[in-house]
Amino acid sequence: MRNSSNSRADLVQLKEAVANLPTGNAPPILSEILEALGRLVDRAEPTVIDLGAIPFTGGDEKVLQEVLGNGEVNAVLDAMGESHIQETGIPGVWRVDHSDPKGEVQSRFIEITFVPDILKTQSEDALRGQEILAERLSERLRATN
Amino acid sequence: MSSSPLLPKMMKAHGVSRRSFLKYCASLTSLMALPPAMAPRIAHALETAPRPSVIWLSFQECTGCTEAITRSSAPSLEELIFDSISLDYHHTLQAASGYAAEQAREEAMKEHHGKYLVIVDGSIPLDEPGFSAIAGISNLDMLKETAEGAAAIVSVGTCAAYGGLPQANPNPTGAVAVSDIIKDKPIINVPGCPPIPMVMTAVLAHYLTFGIPDLDELGRPKAFFAESIHDRCYRRPFYDKGLFAESFDDAGARAGWCLYKLGCKGPTTKSVCATVKWNDSTSFPIEAGHGCLGCTEPDFWDNGGFYKPLSAPAGEYRRMGQAALVAGVAAGIGGGYLAKKNKAKAQADHETVDAFTLEKEESES
Ligand code: SF4
Numbered sequence: 001m002r003n004s005s006n007s008r009a010d011l012v013q014l015k016e017a018v019a020n021l022p023t024g025n026a027p028p029i030l031s032e033i034l035e036a037l038g039r040l041v042d043r044a045e046p047t048v049i050d051l052g053a054i055p056f057t058g059g060d061e062k063v064l065q066e067v068l069g070n071g072e073v074n075a076v077l078d079a080m081g082e083s084h085i086q087e088t089g090i091p092g093v094w095r096v097d098h099s100d101p102k103g104e105v106q107s108r109f110i111e112i113t114f115v116p117d118i119l120k121t122q123s124e125d126a127l128r129g130q131e132i133l134a135e136r137l138s139e140r141l142r143a144t145n
Numbered sequence: 146m147s148s149s150p151l152l153p154k155m156m157k158a159h160g161v162s163r164r165s166f167l168k169y170c171a172s173l174t175s176l177m178a179l180p181p182a183m184a185p186r187i188a189h190a191l192e193t194a195p196r197p198s199v200i201w202l203s204f205q206e207c208t209g210c211t212e213a214i215t216r217s218s219a220p221s222l223e224e225l226i227f228d229s230i231s232l233d234y235h236h237t238l239q240a241a242s243g244y245a246a247e248q249a250r251e252e253a254m255k256e257h258h259g260k261y262l263v264i265v266d267g268s269i270p271l272d273e274p275g276f277s278a279i280a281g282i283s284n285l286d287m288l289k290e291t292a293e294g295a296a297a298i299v300s301v302g303t304c305a306a307y308g309g310l311p312q313a314n315p316n317p318t319g320a321v322a323v324s325d326i327i328k329d330k331p332i333i334n335v336p337g338c339p340p341i342p343m344v345m346t347a348v349l350a351h352y353l354t355f356g357i358p359d360l361d362e363l364g365r366p367k368a369f370f371a372e373s374i375h376d377r378c379y380r381r382p383f384y385d386k387g388l389f390a391e392s393f394d395d396a397g398a399r400a401g402w403c404l405y406k407l408g409c410k411g412p413t414t415k416s417v418c419a420t421v422k423w424n425d426s427t428s429f430p431i432e433a434g435h436g437c438l439g440c441t442e443p444d445f446w447d448n449g450g451f452y453k454p455l456s457a458p459a460g461e462y463r464r465m466g467q468a469a470l471v472a473g474v475a476a477g478i479g480g481g482y483l484a485k486k487n488k489a490k491a492q493a494d495h496e497t498v499d500a501f502t503l504e505k506e507e508s509e510s
Pocket residue numbers: 374375376378379380381382384402403404405409410411412431436437
């Protein structure tokens with residue numbers, strides 16, 4: 001066969017190179033982010049962009065990262081698998097990446113908002129927190145008495 | 146048989162935080178190709194939607210579909226969603242049997258007339274009612290009777306969706322699909338042998354929150370059946386370069402080359418196996434070194450043999466779109482060219498080609 005002389009390492013490289021070829025989808029996403037940032041500044045209107053909805057490769061991710069850079073906040077959620085929530089170097093623009101318990105990426109989003117909702121404690125969870133804390137305190141009381 | 150929402154209570158009982166649930170809904174929204182802003186609405190709808198009454202009918206089937214959906218790792222959110230419906234009849238899972246079981250079905254039908262959801266797995270034999278019956282009622286009668294007051298029907302698995310394995314040549318029982326019998330109700334086909342559990346629950350979640358999803362020409366939800374396995378296959382760069390494994394243990398197979406010549410049906414099969422994967426996202430057949438069998442497409446058992454390349458004439462491609470076949474194989478460079486060349490030749494000669502002949506031809510040319 002014509003390519004049988006290729007070494008295995010070459011082929012792994014080829015596979016990675018193809019998977020990381022930019023599709024050209026980063027620039028339009030970036031201008032969408034700029035527009036969304038305008039809505040956030042003017043009307044406090046948040047926007048979510050689903051990176052799973054379009055072909056978006058490692059190469060596109062690189063372009064995005066080059067333009068947006070790293071910001072001040074970097075949080076890791078531990079909720080049925082890890083999620084990484086990072087403010088980019090552009091304040092108001094966040095990366096939200098969800099993984100499952102095995103570490104496989106489930107979904108990737110760009111959120112243009114003051115703080116992503118997923119970071120806030122949900123009122124249902126706070127209610128449960130109230131119950132748990134009350135329970136722990138009364139347990140301690142029982143133990144010391 | 147209550148209709149009050151159960152999900153919040155169950156989440157609490159399993160120690161699942163609402164934040165985890167919101168995260169799940171965000172990924173579900175992405176998977177269902179819905180606008181991301183819908184995620185909080187999906188969460189809210191799932192939490193507040195009344196538990197719909199569901200009647201699950203199992204006809205000529207192997208119980209694999211029920212196994213797949215009930216055996217996902219516990220306590221997954223898929224399972225919680227499945228548990229949040231009111232499953233009023235499922236003769237494999239329910240404790241009651243015989244008369245009591247049939248009574249539960251009749252009660253659910255009466256009480257929720259026009260509102261309940263029917264899920265069917267398995268095909269329906271038409272040749273002889275006695276070929277498959279439950280409590281003395283033939284599958285055909287039970288389907289017609291139960292469908293009458295249904296809001297919608299979900300055909301789970303390839304057997305209910307298209308006839309599946311029972312319908313394979315020579316179709317000894319005269320097996321047909323649900324949609325061959327019921328013509329006046331919305332039917333959602335979720336084919337697969339079995340379907341991916343996440344897909345089944347996502348379709349259920351979509352039905353609970355926004356009703357019937359967008360369907361393709363085969364009645365399948367577009368969100369999960371718009372792209373082929375081949376579109377998303379990680380071996381695709383090898384296909385495009387014309388690098389094919391020739392046997393299951395050659396150097397190409399070990400280097401992870403494309404499985405086209407070993408019979409992979411990925412180019413003509415629409416499913417999300419390559420992205421969502423199987424067994425809690427562990428792997429999928431092509432990743433394990435075996436080609437796709439094409440189990441989400443009609444007549445996959447009769448489409449010319451699991452180990453013959455797609456370019457081999459399949460005999461009778463009964464309902465599978467020839468257009469899909471051509472579009473699929475024409476998409477690549479190497480394999481596409483090979484496929485067209487050999488298919489044309491084989492058709493002209495009225496002979497079949499297999500991996501061996503392809504190999505020979507190639508070394509000669
Ligand atoms: S033919 Fe099969 S193994 Fe090859 S790229 Fe397509 S889906 Fe993947």
